[in-house]
Amino acid sequence: MTTRLIRNANLLGQDPQDVLIADGVVQQIGTGLTADGATELDATGLVLLPGLVDLHTHLREPGREDAETVHTGTRAAARGGYTAVHAMANTFPVADTAGVVEQVWRLGRASGYCDVQPVGAVTIGLEGKKLAELGAMHDSAAGVRVFSDDGKCVDDAVIMRRALEYVKAFDGVIAQHAQEPRLTEGAQMNEGTVSGELGLAGWPAVAEEAIIARDVLLAAHVGSRLHVCHVSTAGSVEIIRWAKAKGWDVTAEVTPHHLLLTDELVRSYDPVYKVNPPLRTEADVMALREALADGTIDAVATDHAPHPAEDKDCEWAVAAMGMVGLETALSVVQHTMVDTGLMDWAGVADRMSFRPARIGRLAGHGRPVSPGEPANLVLVDPAYRGTVIPESFATRSRNTPYRGLDLPGQVRATFLRGVPTVLDGEPVAPEAVAGAVA
Amino acid sequence: MKRHLVSAADLSHDDALLILDTAEEMAQVSARAVKKLPTLRGRTVVNLFFEDSTRTRTSFEVAEKRLSADVINFSAKGSSVSKGESLKDTALTLQAMGADAVVIRHGASGAPLRLAESDWLHGSVINAGDGTHEHPTQALLDAFTMRRHLAPGLGRDLSGRRVTIVGDILHSRVARSNVLLLATLGAQVTLVAPPTLVPIGVESWPCDVSYDLDSVLSKTDALMMLRVQRERMNAAFFPTEREYSRRYGLDSLRMGALPEHAIVMHPGPMVRGMEITAEVADSPRCTVVEQVANGVSVRMAVLYLLLGGATLADHPTRTNAEESTK
Amino acid sequence: MTAFHDEGAAPRAPHQVLDQSDIARVVTRIAHEIVERAKGAEDVVLLGIHTRGVHLARRLRARLADITGRDIPLGALDITMYRDDLRLKPARALEHTEIPPGGIDGRLVVLVDDVLFSGRTIRAALDALNDIGRPRAVQLAVLVDRGHRELPIRADYVGKNLPTSLREAVKVQLAEIDGGDAVLVGDRDYAARSSQALAAEEQSGDAEQPSAPHLPE
Numbered sequence: 001m002t003t004r005l006i007r008n009a010n011l012l013g014q015d016p017q018d019v020l021i022a023d024g025v026v027q028q029i030g031t032g033l034t035a036d037g038a039t040e041l042d043a044t045g046l047v048l049l050p051g052l053v054d055l056h057t058h059l060r061e062p063g064r065e066d067a068e069t070v071h072t073g074t075r076a077a078a079r080g081g082y083t084a085v086h087a088m089a090n091t092f093p094v095a096d097t098a099g100v101v102e103q104v105w106r107l108g109r110a111s112g113y114c115d116v117q118p119v120g121a122v123t124i125g126l127e128g129k130k131l132a133e134l135g136a137m138h139d140s141a142a143g144v145r146v147f148s149d150d151g152k153c154v155d156d157a158v159i160m161r162r163a164l165e166y167v168k169a170f171d172g173v174i175a176q177h178a179q180e181p182r183l184t185e186g187a188q189m190n191e192g193t194v195s196g197e198l199g200l201a202g203w204p205a206v207a208e209e210a211i212i213a214r215d216v217l218l219a220a221h222v223g224s225r226l227h228v229c230h231v232s233t234a235g236s237v238e239i240i241r242w243a244k245a246k247g248w249d250v251t252a253e254v255t256p257h258h259l260l261l262t263d264e265l266v267r268s269y270d271p272v273y274k275v276n277p278p279l280r281t282e283a284d285v286m287a288l289r290e291a292l293a294d295g296t297i298d299a300v301a302t303d304h305a306p307h308p309a310e311d312k313d314c315e316w317a318v319a320a321m322g323m324v325g326l327e328t329a330l331s332v333v334q335h336t337m338v339d340t341g342l343m344d345w346a347g348v349a350d351r352m353s354f355r356p357a358r359i360g361r362l363a364g365h366g367r368p369v370s371p372g373e374p375a376n377l378v379l380v381d382p383a384y385r386g387t388v389i390p391e392s393f394a395t396r397s398r399n400t401p402y403r404g405l406d407l408p409g410q411v412r413a414t415f416l417r418g419v420p421t422v423l424d425g426e427p428v429a430p431e432a433v434a435g436a437v438a
Numbered sequence: 439m440k441r442h443l444v445s446a447a448d449l450s451h452d453d454a455l456l457i458l459d460t461a462e463e464m465a466q467v468s469a470r471a472v473k474k475l476p477t478l479r480g481r482t483v484v485n486l487f488f489e490d491s492t493r494t495r496t497s498f499e500v501a502e503k504r505l506s507a508d509v510i511n512f513s514a515k516g517s518s519v520s521k522g523e524s525l526k527d528t529a530l531t532l533q534a535m536g537a538d539a540v541v542i543r544h545g546a547s548g549a550p551l552r553l554a555e556s557d558w559l560h561g562s563v564i565n566a567g568d569g570t571h572e573h574p575t576q577a578l579l580d581a582f583t584m585r586r587h588l589a590p591g592l593g594r595d596l597s598g599r600r601v602t603i604v605g606d607i608l609h610s611r612v613a614r615s616n617v618l619l620l621a622t623l624g625a626q627v628t629l630v631a632p633p634t635l636v637p638i639g640v641e642s643w644p645c646d647v648s649y650d651l652d653s654v655l656s657k658t659d660a661l662m663m664l665r666v667q668r669e670r671m672n673a674a675f676f677p678t679e680r681e682y683s684r685r686y687g688l689d690s691l692r693m694g695a696l697p698e699h700a701i702v703m704h705p706g707p708m709v710r711g712m713e714i715t716a717e718v719a720d721s722p723r724c725t726v727v728e729q730v731a732n733g734v735s736v737r738m739a740v741l742y743l744l745l746g747g748a749t750l751a752d753h754p755t756r757t758n759a760e761e762s763t764k
Numbered sequence: 765m766t767a768f769h770d771e772g773a774a775p776r777a778p779h780q781v782l783d784q785s786d787i788a789r790v791v792t793r794i795a796h797e798i799v800e801r802a803k804g805a806e807d808v809v810l811l812g813i814h815t816r817g818v819h820l821a822r823r824l825r826a827r828l829a830d831i832t833g834r835d836i837p838l839g840a841l842d843i844t845m846y847r848d849d850l851r852l853k854p855a856r857a858l859e860h861t862e863i864p865p866g867g868i869d870g871r872l873v874v875l876v877d878d879v880l881f882s883g884r885t886i887r888a889a890l891d892a893l894n895d896i897g898r899p900r901a902v903q904l905a906v907l908v909d910r911g912h913r914e915l916p917i918r919a920d921y922v923g924k925n926l927p928t929s930l931r932e933a934v935k936v937q938l939a940e941i942d943g944g945d946a947v948l949v950g951d952r953d954y955a956a957r958s959s960q961a962l963a964a965e966e967q968s969g970d971a972e973q974p975s976a977p978h979l980p981e
Contacts, residue, residue, distance in 0.1 A: 193638075199614060313524070317545070
């Protein structure tokens with residue numbers, strides 16, 4: 001395997017260092033390093049971070065390969081600086097059996113751009129009625145530890161309690177999509193001033209907060225781990241802060257779009273802004289940024305949700321919910337958190353790599369950049385300024401809310417166990433990574 | 439005026455008065471033996487109705503025909519729309535047919551704006567009611583009716599006139615458009631409904647809200663009753679029809695509490711016995727039938743002002759160039 | 765305000781061809797002619813064409829009342845919706861059309877306008893009349909006939925025949941809206957303008973500048 005010497009990288013945004021990689025492992029860190037025959041990479045001005053880990057990715061395969069495949073999705077992930085993604089269970093068929101999660105896991109291995117950790121469904125068919133075989137999915141080759149009915153809420157309190165209890169046997173976690181279904185029947189957007197004016201059925205904040213409040217109490221009661229997906233309201237932040245203060249094992253994620261966009265954008269009725277949970281108000285955005293900065297929210301997760309053009313090129317009410325996000329996540333986080341002074345690059349590494357890997361119990365990811373650790377690394381140019389051009393994305397879909405927006409930062413290179421998956425800002429050729437990573 | 443009429447908020451004070459004044463001239467035409475003007479000869483107007491609405495479609499159709507436009511009725515029922523053809527493909531089809539304007543009624547809020555802002559279609563888009571969003575021509579005909587009774591005369595607005603709108607505000611596109619337009623025209627609007635039928639965020643609307651109909655009657659110049667669909671009862675918006683009628687329905691007793699000059703309006707179709715008693719509906723103070731006639735005049739005015747002069751269809755290259763440099 | 769929108773080199777200054785007393789005399793003469801030709805003007809209805817035609821019709825009515833001792837029915841006609849050049853500019857605001865209570869059926873309608881030029885306005889007015897009723901006959905009275913007809917239309921009563929070139933603009937000012945009575949003629953750089961530009965200019969003149977020159981209909 002090639003030996004690589006990364007020169008003058010600002011490790012976690014600190015002073016320039018050289019990093020020597022060989023055999024998929026970080027060998028040496030220091031200044032003025034030399035190595036015979038090493039491929040050198042000038043990283044002057046670039047920030048070196050541990051490879052990013054996404055807790056919430058929809059890869060759509062199997063079933064909706066017209067929107068995304070594991071191959072195109074992991075290419076997009078690598079281009080966004082990710083070395084591992086958690087693939088959500090709402091595929092067709094649903095990832096509620098060992099067979100389906102193993103299939104997704106194998107497709108990830110074959111792709112080679114990024115590790116794919118399948119998420120298992122909590123209930124059969126995401127129907128919220130009957131627990132799926134959680135143990136079998138854990139025991140499979142995929143080694144599932146994160147379970148979620150994402151897209152749907154596990155709204156039955158008894159089922160949720162049982163799931164939380166059951167996964168304790170293998171240190172699993174239930175990642176809840178918090179949405180009280182009765183309060184959100186037909187919901188189209190955040191309920192508030194804008195929904196009233198636009199005549200779109202509202203998705204009230206309380207529908208999220210009521211479920212989170214119930215679930216943190218349930219998790220405390222049974223002594224299990226709860227992870228809250230895509231927190232979107234200031235009220236949810238308060239509940240999670242309270243639960244953490246109690247010492248309960250509750251973690252939470254926020255999406256990049258909820259850190260930047262508000263429901264004012266819905267005034268265009270352009271379904272590119274239609275997402276679940278919906279875009280909220282500016283007060284919510286500010287509360288989420290603050291919570292991410294102070295650690296109340298543990299992780300940034302993309303909720304990358306690709307959709308084919310026809311599912312967005314239509315009237316709002318019939319459009320699909322979701323946005324692609326893998327390739328813009330780091331830029332949005334730099335824009336909203338780093339450039340605003342709320343977080344430094346070490347904070348970015350923590351919220352986008354260390355903590356998500358720990359929540360997912362993902363071995364080999366989210367490790368410090370130090371000798372002996374797997375060389376899962378990403379080099380970011382924080383000085384870059386560019387316009388978002390969806391047509392240049394690696395994902396198969398184009399449903400980004402950032403089209404035409406100027407965002408900072410660009411992933412220059414990504415390494416998965418020492419193998420470059422992205423160089424000069426673009427994914428390497430498929431054959432260069434397929435099977436290259438042990 | 440803008441090129442489209444999607445929301446009552448698209449209309450400035452001057453625009454709104456221009457439409458009302460023009461509608462007065464159009465009303466004269468409707469009173470003649472020959473109820474026809476050659477103004478829109480050669481223009482094609484498509485009535486694109488994704489929802490059944492015989493009243494609104496007929497009103498537009500009469501208005502279009504009185505202005506000599508070529509009228510195409512494209513209804514979702516029995517067309518490819520019901521077979522899953524998208525709004526986009528429908529719009530592209532109409533564009534290919536050379537539609538100069540599309541009058542659209544759609545169950546989804548925002549569909550007319552999508553159409554207007556897309557490049558699927560180059561003609562003017564007129565919103566004939568979208569979901570629970572807006573119905574601007576209804577608001578215009580209501581304002582026209584109010585002006586005739588409460589502030590007659592060309593060039594006059596509704597300054598100081600007090601309008602009370604009662605009923606299912608939450609699901610009403612008529613209420614939304616009326617609040618916006620009436621505020622533009624200087625009227626004071628009060629919405630009256632049970633709290634369950636008032637949208638979240640109504641504080642930001644240019645109007646007052648009351649839960650008590652009786653307390654506002656004596657301070658009302660025009661009382662607009664909205665239809666309340668019986669289905670709402672099943673969704674627990676109110677306990678029973680009887681209770682709704684008792685608290686928010688208009689009967690003779692309540693009508694008697696209105697000032698002498700006040701009018702009673704209803705956008706139709708009325709649910710007699712629910713929000714309005716038959717006695718009130720048939721009283722001379724009730725302007726329902728007049729509103730229908732005024733609907734034609736107002737829609738003629740809108741069509742004339744949007745299509746009667748130079749349009750994109752006449753100079754596509756020039757206007758496209760202008761738009762692309764915006 | 766430049767009354768003539770002159771853009772060409774050294775245009776001829778506008779000069780007055782009729783003054784206040786000329787116009788008064790002309791209106792009186794036309795009133796006498798109407799009485800004479802319409803045999804006492806018993807079934808005459810005057811219809812002024814917006815904008816200045818309406819004011820002229822009102823003056824004619826006053827003269828006719830002096831002569832005949834009777835009130836002649838008077839109306840106003842906005843012919844915008846019948847114009848043949850609607851597509852050349854944005855939609856125009858409408859003026860108030862008012863048909864006298866007795867209507868026009870079986871009457872002798874005298875259309876009144878300030879300047880007769882291409883004849884297109886009168887063509888539109890005849891179309892409008894056709895939709896309003898069935899007059900016994902229609903006649904036309906104009907203050908000025910400047911020639912250059914584009915349609916087979918002629919006036920029955922002409923205040924003044926004014927031979928003009930197409931390079932010239934004729935402007936009628938009436939005290940009711942222009943502050944004084946006068947008919948002026950001046951140069952305009954006609955050839956350099958497209959009909960579209962002229963049309964656009966006419967509109968701004970009609971809507972915002974009451975003293976703008978009279979342009980081809």
